[in-house]
Amino acid sequence: MDDAAHADRVDRLQLIRSANIGPVSYARLLKSHGSASSALKALPELARRGGPRAPRIADRQSVLDEMAMVAKLGAQYLFRDDPAYPVLLSELDDAPPVLICRGDLSLLERPTVAIVGARNASAASCRFARDLANDLGQKGVAVVSGLARGIDTAAHDGSINQGTIGVIAGGTDIYFPPENQKLQEAIADRGLLLSEQPPGTEPRARHFPYRNRIIAGLARGTVVVEAAPKSGSLITARLAGEAGRQVMAIPGSPIDPRSRGCNSLIRDGAVLIQCAEDVMELVRPFDERIEEARQSLHVKTPARSNDKGEPVRVPAVAKGDRHTVEALLSSTPVAIDELVRQTRMPLSDLQLALLELELSGRLTRSAGARVSLAPLN
CATH class of the missing domain: 3.40.50.450 (Rossmann fold)
Structure with a gap:
């Protein structure tokens, strides 16, 4: 594995291990930003939109330590886009x-x-x-x-x-x-x-x-x-x-x-x-x-990427729309399809609003494409 490929795997793992990053938000961040490196740079701005708490990005050294432990155990990582992934x-x-x-x-x-x-x-x-x-x-x-x-x-x-x-x-x-x-x-x-x-x-x-x-x-x-x-x-x-x-x-x-x-x-x-x-x-x-x-896995859509080091700017949903979505949430999980029906928002805007709430710790995702309001600590 060359240095660039290794660095990308470290970036991906750092993104996965960061606070409030679940499988759905990880996939959406990679798709919208093109690389884990760009997604990591975008996290602070995205989280600020959803609430006052800044995201806790995983420490890079702790990620490297984890990778060393995995190797010591005789194990290996299998990322979702690896050919061997089921x-x-x-x-x-x-x-x-x-x-x-x-x-x-x-x-x-x-x-x-x-x-x-x-x-x-x-x-x-x-x-x-x-x-x-x-x-x-x-x-x-x-x-x-x-x-x-x-x-x-x-x-x-x-x-x-x-x-x-x-x-x-x-x-x-x-x-x-x-x-x-x-x-x-x-x-x-x-x-x-x-x-x-x-x-x-x-x-x-x-x-x-x-x-x-x-x-x-x-x-x-x-x-x-x-x-x-x-x-x-x-x-x-x-x-x-x-x-x-x-x-x-x-x-x-x-x-x-x-x-x-x-x-x-x-x-x-x-x-x-x-x-x-x-x-x-x-x-x-x-x-x-x-x-x-x-066969469908071989067809990939190019994603946006920004690896020049500057802060990444991403589209934002209207503040009122985000508040509308949050007001519809409760501690009981609700299907995302139901939120689409009630808000009448475009699915892309709704997904972005949910992502911002999740990154700020205000949203919990459940199986079956359901979401709920996270309990306040």
Whole structure:
């Protein structure tokens, strides 16, 4: 890698690690400014428009230290526009700008199916998940899950010898749950371990929904084996459905709380599956969709760039329009499409207003293109 390419990767990582920069705002800043370097120069002005707080741009030395730690762990960065970045994941509006990977990146080229479920799963369901993962692996499928206790662990155990992908909520050097340390290392050695968080990050409750959207985004379909109502597995299933992927579930006894989530999914339209061939029948049609997506990735639109060192000037939305948008927001997430309907603003102006609010810490983005007002500290 030449010096210019290395400097650009440092700039990108510095932008990603800066305060209030999420996947959507990162992608919009890169598109509008053409480079991470130009976007970093534009941040102060953009944030001032949205509120009084200036953005906390990540310290460049801390970014270099992170990169050194990633290399020491035997991991590597996979940026969203890298050729090896998974095609289906890149379709998400909030796809991770960068992943930290340990293991075999070629697994990302395989058909991928997610298997998720309850942490306190029954022995019978763990056996089913393990056998299903093994059977899918024998058919050339990479099985992705979240390395949690119960069904996730069973899915990884069943596919470890054929191809398994573990997505974790913390850094790749943090083991959670602690009893899965050996399994996590085995996945890094014989499969693929993925994380959105930098090394040393302890997993927090807020990290798990972000992990779940990666699991759902990687896969052609998600199989839920056991799940209680309002569980994280149902969040993954919902995100899979919103992304246009197959949602599959294993039925269970109506008197077992661990089966209620799956039974509810089937009632609401998820496909009941009983074996690996059922799954394969549902995910095979994605071959054509993935090939079309790969072709579209080769068509790039030139973006504006300003790397001359001077402050970057960017178009601003009218102050009244920004106040109108903020007045419509509350602590309850609302779809951006609904804001378009109510404000009647051009989508580009609305997106810029949301970006300015986000950079100033006034906006929180949720899955499914929803936004809400951030709580005041």
